[in-house]
Amino acid sequence: MVKIAVIGFGNIGGGLVELIDKHKEIIARDCGTEVEVKYIVDIRDFTGHPLESKIVKDFNVVLNDPEVSIVAEMIGGSHPAFDFSIAALKAGKHVVSSNKEVVANFGEQLLAAAAENKVAYLFEASVGGAIPIIRPMRESLSSDDIISVNGILNGTTNFILTNMLYNGKAFEDALAEAQALGYAEANPSADVDGIDACRKICILAALAYGVIYPCDSVATEGIRNISKRDASDASELGASIKLIGHAEKTADGKVLISVCPRMVPSDVPLSSVNDVFNGIMVSGKAVGDLMFYGRGAGRIPTAGAVLADIVEIVKHLSCGQLPPSKWTRGAGSELADAKAAVSKFYCRVNGNKIPEGAIEVIQKDGETAIVTAPITEYELDEMTKGFEVVSKIRFFA
Amino acid sequence: MVKIAVIGFGNIGGGLVELIDKHKEIIARDCGTEVEVKYIVDIRDFTGHPLESKIVKDFNVVLNDPEVSIVAEMIGGSHPAFDFSIAALKAGKHVVSSNKEVVANFGEQLLAAAAENKVAYLFEASVGGAIPIIRPMRESLSSDDIISVNGILNGTTNFILTNMLYNGKAFEDALAEAQALGYAEANPSADVDGIDACRKICILAALAYGVIYPCDSVATEGIRNISKRDASDASELGASIKLIGHAEKTADGKVLISVCPRMVPSDVPLSSVNDVFNGIMVSGKAVGDLMFYGRGAGRIPTAGAVLADIVEIVKHLSCGQLPPSKWTRGAGSELADAKAAVSKFYCRVNGNKIPEGAIEVIQKDGETAIVTAPITEYELDEMTKGFEVVSKIRFFA
Numbered sequence: 001m002v003k004i005a006v007i008g009f010g011n012i013g014g015g016l017v018e019l020i021d022k023h024k025e026i027i028a029r030d031c032g033t034e035v036e037v038k039y040i041v042d043i044r045d046f047t048g049h050p051l052e053s054k055i056v057k058d059f060n061v062v063l064n065d066p067e068v069s070i071v072a073e074m075i076g077g078s079h080p081a082f083d084f085s086i087a088a089l090k091a092g093k094h095v096v097s098s099n100k101e102v103v104a105n106f107g108e109q110l111l112a113a114a115a116e117n118k119v120a121y122l123f124e125a126s127v128g129g130a131i132p133i134i135r136p137m138r139e140s141l142s143s144d145d146i147i148s149v150n151g152i153l154n155g156t157t158n159f160i161l162t163n164m165l166y167n168g169k170a171f172e173d174a175l176a177e178a179q180a181l182g183y184a185e186a187n188p189s190a191d192v193d194g195i196d197a198c199r200k201i202c203i204l205a206a207l208a209y210g211v212i213y214p215c216d217s218v219a220t221e222g223i224r225n226i227s228k229r230d231a232s233d234a235s236e237l238g239a240s241i242k243l244i245g246h247a248e249k250t251a252d253g254k255v256l257i258s259v260c261p262r263m264v265p266s267d268v269p270l271s272s273v274n275d276v277f278n279g280i281m282v283s284g285k286a287v288g289d290l291m292f293y294g295r296g297a298g299r300i301p302t303a304g305a306v307l308a309d310i311v312e313i314v315k316h317l318s319c320g321q322l323p324p325s326k327w328t329r330g331a332g333s334e335l336a337d338a339k340a341a342v343s344k345f346y347c348r349v350n351g352n353k354i355p356e357g358a359i360e361v362i363q364k365d366g367e368t369a370i371v372t373a374p375i376t377e378y379e380l381d382e383m384t385k386g387f388e389v390v391s392k393i394r395f396f397a
Numbered sequence: 398m399v400k401i402a403v404i405g406f407g408n409i410g411g412g413l414v415e416l417i418d419k420h421k422e423i424i425a426r427d428c429g430t431e432v433e434v435k436y437i438v439d440i441r442d443f444t445g446h447p448l449e450s451k452i453v454k455d456f457n458v459v460l461n462d463p464e465v466s467i468v469a470e471m472i473g474g475s476h477p478a479f480d481f482s483i484a485a486l487k488a489g490k491h492v493v494s495s496n497k498e499v500v501a502n503f504g505e506q507l508l509a510a511a512a513e514n515k516v517a518y519l520f521e522a523s524v525g526g527a528i529p530i531i532r533p534m535r536e537s538l539s540s541d542d543i544i545s546v547n548g549i550l551n552g553t554t555n556f557i558l559t560n561m562l563y564n565g566k567a568f569e570d571a572l573a574e575a576q577a578l579g580y581a582e583a584n585p586s587a588d589v590d591g592i593d594a595c596r597k598i599c600i601l602a603a604l605a606y607g608v609i610y611p612c613d614s615v616a617t618e619g620i621r622n623i624s625k626r627d628a629s630d631a632s633e634l635g636a637s638i639k640l641i642g643h644a645e646k647t648a649d650g651k652v653l654i655s656v657c658p659r660m661v662p663s664d665v666p667l668s669s670v671n672d673v674f675n676g677i678m679v680s681g682k683a684v685g686d687l688m689f690y691g692r693g694a695g696r697i698p699t700a701g702a703v704l705a706d707i708v709e710i711v712k713h714l715s716c717g718q719l720p721p722s723k724w725t726r727g728a729g730s731e732l733a734d735a736k737a738a739v740s741k742f743y744c745r746v747n748g749n750k751i752p753e754g755a756i757e758v759i760q761k762d763g764e765t766a767i768v769t770a771p772i773t774e775y776e777l778d779e780m781t782k783g784f785e786v787v788s789k790i791r792f793f794a
Contacts, residue, residue, distance in 0.1 A: 019683055027540045124537065130684035132537035140521065140529035140705040143424045269690055272669050286416055286701030287527035293666055293688035304683030308537040320717010
């Protein structure tokens with residue numbers, strides 16, 4: 001019997017407790033032992049809740065109970081999630097987390113603490129919700145030479161963009177619909193400004209290249225400025241607009257990370273990843289292009305990913321520890337200049353004059369949209385000097 | 398330093414040796430130790446080959462060398478691949494394989510021998526080539542309740558079908574082109590008759606349900622009978638024809654496995670898996686629909702999947718063994734009746750009379766194509782009694 005503590009009895013934490021109960025028999029058969037939730041830690045009051053007897057307010061109860069071998073941190077936000085996690089690792093407990101903010105901000109410290117204390121820190125649910133992506137990156141692709149990672153990593157923005165593209169909605173209306181459906185928060189900034197996608201691509205870049213870079217030094221652009229006209233031009237060009245987290249190793253050995261909306265041509269598999277689904281494309285020198293697709297969020301799908309981490313740990317309890325992962329922390333200043341990355345651009349300017357070097361042109365409503373050959377953003381700025389630029393969107397490279 | 402032996406110096410075996418050399422440094426960094434190919438076993442003559450000094454003809458050299466801890470079986474075919482593999486496991490050596498025939502036919506014996514001797518038998522490359530699918534099924538999804546697995550598992554037939562659908566080619570011409578490009582063998586039966594896809598779906602079903610069923614009791618239909626008219630009707634119905642390996646748990650607890658061409662509507666992600674690519678969709682009660690996409694074959698992509706297995710073993714050498722997998726062998730007679738499975742059907746009959754119960758009709762060239770409501774194949778046969786049936790194709794369910 002393995003006893004675990006779930007920290008945070010919110011959406012995902014509640015889903016995890018439910019799932020562990022519902023899949024009790026499968027888990028026991030799979031692990032060769034039962035898994036039981038001994039504590040649920042939450043500072044809120046759950047008087048009268050059927051699980052009241054398991055609920056404690058003080059995390060120290062968990063920390064001081066040697067029976068608890070695994071802590072599932074389902075709190076969200078940096079603190080106290082980080083503090084509880086590092087304390088648990090130092091106390092020799094394994095920690096699993098769905099908290100991308102903590103993994104992106106403190107991943108290297110937490111992994112180091114885990115290695116030092118011969119326990120595991122796993123976070124499959126922090127990127128791509130239900131999609132197994134962290135484990136394949138960590139295990140199946142770790143000895144490949146990763147050329148690039150491209151991901152639709154935020155379901156809320158993908159829902160909004162899909163709605164704009166297929167139903168001709170304006171951004172504000174599509175956002176309001178996402179909020180009404182519970183896909184977007186009242187304050188949607190973390191989603192629509194690309195902050196959530198940025199944390200996730202930083203985590204994927206760390207898995208690919210071993211270095212975690214600070215999110216606030218990553219060139220990050222959200223989807224607030226995407227207009228109905230951008231969406232309809234995208235359709236005309238045979239592309240979809242997607243918010244893409246991108247990471248690659250450049251020719252000079254630097255890591256390039258960016259988050260921005262991109263025109264994704266319809267022959268790229270990511271172009272058909274719609275609604276709240278996520279898709280992650282990994283290109284390796286040996287394996288070629290791989291894509292992983294699934295639900296990027298949701299109570300039970302995300303809890304399923306957390307459960308997979310718990311099960312991995314339980315399976316290894318009887319036969320030795322998991323191989324440790326290690327990241328170093330990179331300075332933002334070491335990142336490659338995202339504006340110097342080469343790709344085709346979609347660019348729309350006011351008026352009917354066509355910037356020189358356009359390879360495709362759509363003129364409508366007093367505006368001129370062009371597609372460029374593959375160039376840097378500096379070259380695009382040069383090319384459109386003297387024009388009033390209304391919109392510029394990179395193509396998927 | 399970990400020493401391995403590669404058995405079979407053909408396409409994949411050669412690719413593996415090449416990849417281990419090329420990725421030497423990444424592997425050493427990732428594993429914390431170097432990996433070296435000590436022997437290459439092949440009965441053919443390689444006099445003058447740059448690796449001649451590593452090549453031996455007798456597998457016993459490997460078996461009797463305690464320095465070799467991992468054997469990579471890259472032979473193909475059932476024998477001597479199975480015999481070498483079981484001997485290696487019994488000698489306490491880990492075995493990795495890309496051989497779907499051996500895994501499908503002898504998987505349960507090999508896994509049992511591995512567990513008994515506290516070594517690993519891994520076979521990521523046996524299904525989906527470069528796509529990490531075995532490991533996610535084994536680790537990330539093992540505690541989920543798998544509803545179904547649907548896969549485009551054979552690149553050759555997918556190349557042929559894509560060519561028929563988009564370029565209006567006849568089967569024979571598309572096959573000839575696949576042969577000219579080296580995608581199909583001179584004797585293409587294993588591919589076009591669905592045998593290869595059948596082995597792979599049996600392996601995936603075993604990962605999902607713990608039981609491996611004999612391939613020859615699985616309802617298997619290839620793509621030889623798919624006509625240009627089928628392909629053009631598919632387009633008209635907004636679908637693609639794909640050879641789908643399907644496995645599910647039926648309501649009465651039986652496992653249903655089938656391989657047959659299916660009409661896949663364009664809103665199903667598998668419909669856009671084209672050319673030689675493979676796509677595998679796994680539906681779990683917790684995680685929902687997941688799709689894995691990538692190159693299903695090829696020297697280096699497949700070798701990359703084998704390398705991932707080797708690396709997993711090496712990483713665990715220093716910190717305990719891998720958790721054992723276990724399959725039982727099911728009798729073919731226990732499988733659910735594939736004809737009793739319910740789905741929409743596409744069916745084409747001679748003449749202009751319309752079978753009763755059609756929900757869509759395409760009449761052309763003296764033939765009548767219909768789409769049915771979801772029914773069993775028995776009900777379809779009943780419905781088309783007295784008609785001369787030219788073609789019947791299940792829809793993706």
